[in-house]
Amino acid sequence: MDLEHLIFPGILAFIALSAEGITSYRFIRGLKRHRRMRAFFGNPTLLSEGSLIEAYPTNKMLYTYGYRACPDPGGIAFCDRHRIPVVTGFAVAWVCFPIAIAYLAMV
Numbered sequence: 001m002d003l004e005h006l007i008f009p010g011i012l013a014f015i016a017l018s019a020e021g022i023t024s025y026r027f028i029r030g031l032k033r034h035r036r037m038r039a040f041f042g043n044p045t046l047l048s049e050g051s052l053i054e055a056y057p058t059n060k061m062l063y064t065y066g067y068r069a070c071p072d073p074g075g076i077a078f079c080d081r082h083r084i085p086v087v088t089g090f091a092v093a094w095v096c097f098p099i100a101i102a103y104l105a106m107v
Helices: 004-031 035-040 056-063 073-106
Strands: none
């Protein structure tokens, strides 16, 4: 297998993971200012949300608007602002890897 065939899946995976990592980092760091919302999410940390599987419950709560049950208006506004970038980055990362693996399998 030539090196050229590994460039596309590698770049695709790198971009997807970088986007997901940056948006998740900004979201988790910002939750520190909203203590009630942070507790509502189960006190996520960068280490506890380190993989796509571990980040699923947080992203599911954002996707389904589950955070709106928390009595923290500032936290709800924060989650509303960050909902689309975090959920989109998570979805892109999940979709990107099967595509990259399928591409490698075809080569």
